[in-house]
Amino acid sequence: MTSVTYHDVRLMEPAKTRNYLNVDYGFFSWLLTKDHKRIAILYMISISVMFILGGFFAMMMRLELLTPQGDLLTSDTYNRFFTLHGIIMIFFFLIPSIPAVLGNFLLPLMLGAKDLAFPRINLLSWYLYIIGAFVGLVVIITGGVDTGWTFYTPFSTQYSNTHVFGTTLGAFIVGFSSILTGLNFLVTVHRMRAPGLTWFRLPLFVWAIYATSIVQLLATPVLAITLVMLMFERVAHVGIFDPALGGDPLLYQHMFWFYSHPAVYIMILPGMGVASEVVAAFTRKKIFGYKFVAFSSLAIAFLGFLVWAHHMFVAGISVYSAMIFSFLSMFVAVPSAIKVFNWTATLYKGSVSWQTPMLYILGFIGLFTIGGVTGIFLASLGIDVHVTDTYFVVAHFHYIMVGGAVMAYFAGLHYWWPKITGRMYPEWWARLAALLVFIGFNLTFFPQFILGYVGMPRRYHAYAPEFQVLNVMSTAGASVLAVGYLLPLIYLLWSLRFGPKAGPNPWGAVGLEWATTSPPPKDNFHETPAVTWDAYDYPAFLTAMGETQHV
């Protein structure tokens, strides 16, 4: 199937059908909604605002790093900026992103359900996010925090003069948003699948969200209690984590990373789920090795809990436990690699079309692989001693988080945009933006691998002069990247009013979400569907839908 054209779409609106967007108007119909689709949109707006804020801090950092001297920002300010960049991007953008926006919108649709299991708890999740974000914003306005997003003790508990308590409180609150979302998703997948929708007929996006939800459910509470102990220590100074009082700062790190390593899998697993959907749709094939991909999601979720101390190799843990964690960290790469192999095998002899979602996902596969492979370098103890706390690590995680997760989020946004809004985005502008993102991203972060390897440490506002050329390249890349991110903001908003209207299945893809109108009605389906087709089974699905061509 080649690209879709919309030249013959009528611009005259037919009688408006009722869908979840126009069934109710008014402020409170949105703020008190229990509709998972509206809650997804509330999240979409909120995290976009936080993304821009986090990006602002990144831009300031990159501007400072144009010159070796610390001349734009004082070191104190720079410390606050990299801390806030990390906190905002991780807790307020990446962790919610795909689950809270795409997961919320799509999960009931993909399962053939009317809503999630607990719609009011879903709304509560969003409010907790907003309250946590509000606390964070107050912290930022009143001076921010400078401990790094990792809040290592005893600096955070004893010596920092910034708003540690407020920031950890904000993170604590937003953590419960994440926990409740995960809980909701797990119960929904277990108890609300449509008739005929067995586990192995589920879209792989659902498997990925399911695995993510397990991680959210079981890891986040440990972060919560760790932050509570941190807040207590900050106030009472009893020595839970302070070595001068007999405490162990490594205990803090163990507990912090028990969450924060699985957290990175919360950030990447949903992106992998999007990748499976997009690859299947734009090759018109079922995913090669469906069960391998499904089980790999679960394996990543489980194994991701066993590797946390690779963040502590030089912190003072015993070398014997370091060896255990090193081995486990290499092992966790295996299921991710299995997925990459399976997506690649799906591409082989597929009928590939190059729409924007596919462009983003192809970028995702390549960049995630680079990021993941450099993770293996870091898992190796000898190499880690050399490059830890350098820009090598910074490049590694940005390849996965930005080259991986953010690109997957954009892929998903574009792929499901017609379903969510009933409008198509402008394809050529979107492709341009995708290209700018890809170029800008690589120009920003590839030099950082080199910088780290030759010894530039992270979290410093000044650096040795020989590092300047690569830093200038990196900042130039960041500017291109910024343009690449700005464009979708503009054209996606534009499309809401002027984009061509989309039919129920503009991509001709397989999945229950494509079996209902774009946008869907409030209760998702006019009749509860019964599933008789396997995942990505194009002929069976299209027959069931009674169509021989899409749109």
Added chain:
Amino acid sequence: MSEHPHEPLHYVAPMWMYITVFLSLLVLTGLTVFAAQHDLGVMNTPVALAIATVKASLVILFFMHVFHSTRLTWVVIIASFLWLGVLFVLTFADYLTRTWGLQ
């Protein structure tokens, strides 16, 4: 309908079950206090934790009806304790080996 029927919990436990579990819990409480007041060497702590585990199991299996619950409920409970176990085991893997190889 989904593959499995949606039936509310129909199992109604008999009264003697509740009373028996209650009395057992009180007895075990007395037992743990009694054991704590005797020197069992290194076994004091394991004994105390074992008794606590038995008490907790009684509450879980009978007061919380897990004995008659779905397999999924069992999976959730076991998984939680398993994950907690991972937290303990891998953290202590560091603490217990820090002095290995040192004089």
Added chain:
Amino acid sequence: MSDAPLHGDEHEHHPFLQHHFEDMGQQHEASTLGMWMFLATEILFFGGLFLAYAVYRTTYEQAWVAGAQLQNLKLGTINTAVLISSSLTMALAVHYAQLGRRLATFYCLVGTLLLGSGFLIIKGIEYHAHFVEGLLPGPYFTWHGPMAPKVELFMTFYFSMTGLHALHMIIGAGLLVWFMWRTWRGHFGPEYFSPVEIMGLYWHFVDIVWIFLFPLLYLIGRHA
């Protein structure tokens, strides 16, 4: 028409059926599963404290023994019995709700509330005694026995673990009042008792936390 709930046949649906569920059975299964998932997060939440406690217990064993000696064994044991009794009344409340016995359910919930409050009162007495002895960690710590700084660390764990536990009990007490009201109004019966059941699950979980806290905080080194 598109917003009305979908019904194949014309049976009366239960007044407490939420519209996104197919039937009461699915709703019941979803709510109990949801509560179990929530309890899983609570296990990990308290678990973090237990981990930190365990790490410092192995590091500062003598101070932990000293700290445990400072606890009131008699009150702690009584409190354990009180909480176990409240678990019994809570379990019976669920039992009677399943049988549709409104008054019996109500009285059992009242009993649970009274026993739970009794637990909190005794806890308050213990906390007060600790305060008077200068054992509150932080700026108010004025106790001057041996290994005082490490005993202060023990007391930090004592107060955070029992404090977090007590906070859960207070929330539980509030929920009990709500469910007492709902029971009185006749909301529950054999076809709809899941709120009472999940209240019970929560209450029993809080009981189980105490079952572990008691030996860990009160029973170390009690053999003379």
